Amino acid sequence: MTEIRKLHKAGSRRISYNHSEVEKYWQKVWDKEGLYTPDIHKSENKFYNLWMFPYPSAEGVHVGTIFSSTGSDVYGRFMRMNGYSVFQPIGFDSFGIHSENYAIKIGENPRFTLGRTLPHFKNQFKMIGHEYDWTKTVTTSDIDYYRWTQWIFVELFKSGLAYRKYVKVNWCPSCKTVISDEQVVTPAQAGKDPRDENGEIVKEEEGMRVCERCGFLVQDKELEQWMFRITDYADRLLDGLGGIDWPEKIKTAQKNWIGKSTGALLTFNLQPTTHPPAHKASEGQSILQPITVFTTRPDTVFGATFMVVAPEYAQKYLLKYISEDKINDVTKYINISLKKTKDIRLLNKEKTGIETGLFALNPATKKDIPIYVADYVLSDYGTGAIMAVPAHDERDFAFAKKFNLPIHKVIDQTLETHTVLIKNSLEDGFSDEIQKNNWYLTDYFDWGYGLVLPASDEHKLIEVIQKFLKSGPWYVHTDGSLKAVIFKDKVFSIENENEQAKDYAREISVTEEQIDWDNKDNYMFCHNKNGVLVDSGSWNGLKYPEDYEKILSDVEKNGWGERKSQYHLRDWLISRQRYWGPPIPMVFCSNCKSKGKSWFTSEKFDNYKKHIRNSKLEIRNFDDWSSSGWYPEENLPVELPDIQNYQPEGNGRGPLANHPEFYKTKCPECASVARRETDVSDTFLDSAWYFLRYPSVRIEDQESRRVEDKNNLPLTTDNLQLPWSPEVTREWLPVDLYFGGAEHAVLHLMYARFVWKVLRDLGYLDSQNDEPFPRFFAHGLMIKDGAKMSKSKGNVVNPDDYVEKYGADTLRLYLMFMGPMDGYPDFRDTGIEGMRRFIEKLYQVFQMSDDKYQITNKNKLEIKQHQTIKKVTEEIQQFKYNTAIAAIMEYVNSLRESISNSKFLISKQPKNLTIKRFSGDKMEESPTSQVLQPTTYNLYLQTLALLLAPFAPHITEEVWHKILGHKSSIHLAKWPKYDSELVKEETITIPVQINGKLRGTIQIEAGKSNDKEYVLSLAKENEKVNKWLSAGTVKKEIYIEGRLVNYVVS
């Protein structure tokens, strides 16, 4: 709002450089000449400059987008001027929930909305001076594009990488659809009262998860969904990070997302219980399925004193073994747990759980250990079951305390810290004491606190406890046995002083009831640090982590389990129960299913596998894969029908499920009535391969020729073509520079890498490189009013008004000048006037050549020129555009100062350069009478234009032609080179310090900077320096060549 008002105010001032006329003119010329359309068949010196394509929102481009796109554009222009054949395409990520939601809001089909938004986007990009290769654009919702997205799905299915599975999803009962984790927010974030499924407002509680759009409480729902086996590629996705030029923080984010942890799967045999149902007992051990657990600490297996399984696990695998006297309670617990949402489960730190009455055999200790169900064990990590080692895991420890389970230490700590449990019965002031000692509290345990302190502080702790003890004795237990009793003024620390302690208690009239000798809740150690194994059979004396490798191989040797890695990365959920996306190209036949038939037979698959060239695919067993009844569509595309009512319904199916004309089809196998899949695929699949398509857009059909197998085996269908030309793709990919937002660090960038690897493995992509983006630059996000710019926050800034008032060059420069590209600049338009001022000054400078005006200090200018070329070149290479622009500003200031009578001139109106450009639609050649002579000084001006061209493409093109008299575009001109000799100053200023403090400066000739004696003597002559030198004796003289002098004086 305020910006607009300021704009109007600013509009009243004199404008001498007519930006709109100049900018529109050159945009038209560029368009006509196809300046930015490289010959895709000539890949010599190619540079594929990719910018993350936007989704075409109805509101159009905002300045945050421009910040990003200009950053990419500047680099592309820079590379073009450095002689590269730059391919810089643009496209639109037009499918997806954003566009769909907007269309629902205004009540039209998304494809109509798109008809308006695409031209709007295109105009805005042109207006800002982004001249992409408009002959090669991609729109993901075009049928020519999404047919290939569907093709990729089919290929993944055929290669065993797409499968169906029941998964837990977020379900909004009001929007009647699955929503992504990002759309699940707290009521405060949604700005709405939370409502239950009937629409009744409910009381807001902590940890509530609601839908960001409507505020209804999100439910967990199990649906059968299509998944991609990205986890099969986890190791390659991880290893690939090693060889690519990406920001470290992005690599770290991907590494963490993949979240590899190495350890072992251990097998615990279920034991026949004393009260099993008779028929189960009689069948003996053999029918009891063992419980497999994942652990990163197999070294602690001797300390596993019980097991815990997730409620989901218990429901699926254990219920059948549980005896009748327990079954009701266990079932009840499971049901309650499953009803809780994830966040409520997490929020509640108090451990809950229930005994199953079942036992398993600890393979190491050969002891039977009890099995519990508890919801602190997650069903979707590891196997859904754990071995509990309470002595060395805080969560297991808390559980053991609550259920009074044995705690068995197997690692002697060699470490410096303990975790000690402190009950709440201490006086105020205790926490101050904790702080004073630099101990710290964890709030982990529901019944008290964990206190972390150095092991050497144990005695101190006892003193502190005494000091703040309210009443009664404290008991110190270690590993389950009583070690000490603490009274207010006395400590009994040896076990067999127990009687004395009792006597003492009576003495100070603590009643018997208060003395609970077996209460173990008071003081106990648990640690998960490094140490030496004890009480662990043949492993005694081994060290963790030093002997981890031996432990793993022993585990395998003993048959206790096998080594195994776990990943945080989950398989990619592809299904969306929405309308605006590519229909998943699969057909389901219930007849075939009933016969257990499907496309995916081992025979079919083996046959398919033969066609996979370059196969690194590891096909694993498909036990968990409900493939029966499913067939891939052979006739692509499956067109997204143009339907009226595409709103989601809420039955767990997409809107297409209401359209029999869409889903009714014939089974390709048995020809009976079959049903097409009605879900569409995730938008991230569209954007996972768009960069592969760009170079091949509009390449004639014969060029995207049939893929032939190296062994001359035809692929599955006869007329198979590819969405890209193999030749062009081989030449232009991988992408040379990918420029985009850091917010895509994990999802998009991970998916694109995955799809690239798969396509390579399947032989459709002939590239040496296993990575699509060997170089990626992550810029930051533009902030406005403390939040990132987004429609939902209502803080977007439209660039159009700024372009109109100040010009595209001004806005581009302003955005690039705000801060470093990888920062998070806060958009404020207070400085944009200043940037416009700079454009005016610039325009004036170009009109002050030395054939008309007296120029002084030409030598200095020569040096400044070369310094500026060096600086700007290096800064652009590092995406430090703000300092590059600052250097250009300095250069302009130098040029201005060098004009002897500039003070007089500057206040004058610039020479009238008004040139006729348009008469109707026709462009007219403009007069070039103002053209400067190529004097030395005018070459300085030429350098200025060149250096600024990537940032301000219009004004530089204007002066390049109209003032500097060139015939071809500045954007094809050669980037200036600097002379490393001329970068050096003739005289340099050397600061002189006394004891590290600046006391004076001296001027020396550059040639003499290596003469230490000379410089030091000169420094001593300096009056100010001398004063300080004579105040003491000089202990040391330091001279850093060409940098500074420092005297140590005392």
Next chain:
RNA sequence: GCCGAGGUGGCGGAAUGGCAGACGCGCAGGUCUCAAAAACCUGUGAGCCUUAAAGCUCGUGGAGGUUCGACUCCUCUCCUCGGCACCA
């Protein structure tokens, strides 16, 4: 809790061991003007001192350390932002 990024004038930011605050915004004074705007010139980290010139002290979240010299390197600590989070 874990991982990551960061903390420098009134503001955006510059300086990766060597003159802290480049460049720009803003602000103040001045020139021009009947006046204003625009434009241009000068000044602009804080404090002390001086008629003035000059000079001095402090200063990059805080506390220590390494160094002739630290915004920069090391240790500890506080705060802000972003991501992940009962991951066995």
